Amino acid sequence: MTFWDENAETLPRDKLEELQVKRLKDTVARCRKSIFYRNRFKDVDESRFRKPEDVALLPFTTKNDLRMNYDFGLVTVPRDEIVRMHSSSGTTGKATVIFHTRRDIETWSDLVARCIVMTGANKADVFQNIISYGMFTGGLGLHYGAEKVGMLTIPSGVGNTKRQIQLMKDFNTTVFHATPSYILYVSEVMVQEGYDPKEFDLRIGFVGAEPHSEQTRQRIEDIYDIDAFNSYGMSELNGPGVAFECEEKNGMHFWEDQYLLEVVNPQTGEKLAPGEEGELVVTTLGREAMPIIRYRTGDLARIVDDGDKCACGRTHVRISRIKGRCDDMLIVRGVNLYPSQIEDVLMSFPEVATNYQILVEREGALDSLTVKVELYPKMFDGDLRKLKKLESDITKTIQEDIVVRPKVEFHEPGSLPRTEGKAVRVIDTRGEM
Ligand code: AMP
Ligand code: ZN
Numbered sequence: 001m002t003f004w005d006e007n008a009e010t011l012p013r014d015k016l017e018e019l020q021v022k023r024l025k026d027t028v029a030r031c032r033k034s035i036f037y038r039n040r041f042k043d044v045d046e047s048r049f050r051k052p053e054d055v056a057l058l059p060f061t062t063k064n065d066l067r068m069n070y071d072f073g074l075v076t077v078p079r080d081e082i083v084r085m086h087s088s089s090g091t092t093g094k095a096t097v098i099f100h101t102r103r104d105i106e107t108w109s110d111l112v113a114r115c116i117v118m119t120g121a122n123k124a125d126v127f128q129n130i131i132s133y134g135m136f137t138g139g140l141g142l143h144y145g146a147e148k149v150g151m152l153t154i155p156s157g158v159g160n161t162k163r164q165i166q167l168m169k170d171f172n173t174t175v176f177h178a179t180p181s182y183i184l185y186v187s188e189v190m191v192q193e194g195y196d197p198k199e200f201d202l203r204i205g206f207v208g209a210e211p212h213s214e215q216t217r218q219r220i221e222d223i224y225d226i227d228a229f230n231s232y233g234m235s236e237l238n239g240p241g242v243a244f245e246c247e248e249k250n251g252m253h254f255w256e257d258q259y260l261l262e263v264v265n266p267q268t269g270e271k272l273a274p275g276e277e278g279e280l281v282v283t284t285l286g287r288e289a290m291p292i293i294r295y296r297t298g299d300l301a302r303i304v305d306d307g308d309k310c311a312c313g314r315t316h317v318r319i320s321r322i323k324g325r326c327d328d329m330l331i332v333r334g335v336n337l338y339p340s341q342i343e344d345v346l347m348s349f350p351e352v353a354t355n356y357q358i359l360v361e362r363e364g365a366l367d368s369l370t371v372k373v374e375l376y377p378k379m380f381d382g383d384l385r386k387l388k389k390l391e392s393d394i395t396k397t398i399q400e401d402i403v404v405r406p407k408v409e410f411h412e413p414g415s416l417p418r419t420e421g422k423a424v425r426v427i428d429t430r431g432e433m
Helices: 013-031 035-040 052-057 063-068 102-118 137-149 161-170 180-192 214-224 339-346 384-402
Strands: 082-087 097-101 126-129 152-154 175-178 204-208 227-234 239-245 252-254 259-264 278-284 295-301 330-332 335-337 352-363 366-375 407-411 426-428
Touching: 013 052, 013 278, 052 259, 082 102, 097 102, 102 137, 102 239, 126 137, 126 161, 137 152, 137 227, 137 239, 161 180, 175 180, 180 204, 180 214, 180 352, 204 214, 204 239, 214 227, 214 339, 227 252, 227 295, 330 352, 335 339, 339 352, 339 366, 339 384, 366 384, 384 407
Parallel strands: 126 152, 126 175, 175 204, 204 227, 352 426, 366 407
Antiparallel strands: 082 097, 227 239, 239 252, 259 278, 278 295, 330 335, 352 366
16 A cells, blocks of 8 residues: 555554644644635634534625635735635526635645545656646646656646547556546547547546536446546545545545534535535645635535445545535426436446437426437437336436426437536526526
8 A cells, every 4th residue: 555645644543633623723723814704704713623413603605705805915925925826616696716825835735745646646657647737727636636646747738638548548548537428428539530449548536626426436337347436526625635535435535634624504504424425525634825724615415324444544534425416406397416326327328429418498388308328329220119118117217316207318429518628517507597
């Protein structure tokens, strides 16, 4: 078993919590240098904090707080100490911008290096970073971590799929980083181009940046014959390197020496017990340029509460797959559902190809739910009975899971829209009247 930073990754829980309290106090003190927090923390006496849970004495920070304090409102260092700016990929409202000092970039790259090594990847690997570079943090975040590990790093970015395949072949890529939706698309193009996705030298994939189900991970693993590891992060918390799966693939280790995690009820903000699903709320514990306290991530997950220490030896808590964002929840005919539940069902049918779309409309007074699904070409051989049976099986299985009965529509591979960045799975036209 290898570690990037064995001491930090295996710190006994009592030592880890001690460190959290110390860093929390330092972070609150540092926050007072920012315009935004100075006022907020007027009446806070952090010297009285004794345990990590004392963080709950502080108010939440929301995305709206970041927006309202655009541009430098949360910054705690002089302008000339800032070396990097990133932005969140949200498409609505004003952008949120995040700043880093040189030390912040070092700390971040170290966290990413921990994640990489935790999956069994190492400096002998050739790493193709198939994700967008630029203000989005997925590109540069993994890039710096991979170089730190010493991998041959190919910054291929996203898009130009045939060239991606060529690079994989010419340079014997062994590890990639991509969104699950794009890497599944790459496999389809490989097949069209006459390749077998298994014939490449790939052995490990880092997949993240968008919600995806366990079934989708297994698809990626089967198609490419690799191990795929879930990668979680967000620009407000640096980007990738917040939580990542180890070789046990039993939840993502959340790096608690740098991030203090709470899981709260998204409606009331109250703390939930370990194992209960809720919104992740995170405090940065080491960031210099722009510390953030109790950030409402909007992401839904739970702490893996199996009572066991992870077999990999790391002591940091594990979180489940991200179910979606609180605002991804759809209410269809009064039933609450998440797109990831539908994905889970679809990906369990081997006839279903890799792309789908969920359409919610209003028909008269009623909501209607249509699931558009791409099927593999072999399904379009003129055997209508086979298609009818598949349609009824998928409809029934979705209905069993989410109660609402969907209309299921089949499409040829490549016919539904795709994005190169985060996949857009849901079109909801009900508000457009
Ligand atoms: P951005 O700040 O633009 O990188 O977007 C971050 C958001 O992407 C997170 O808040 C999550 O909603 C989503 N995200 C990132 N990684 C994952 C993952 N592994 N699984 C599910 N959602 C993810
Ligand atoms: Zn582990």
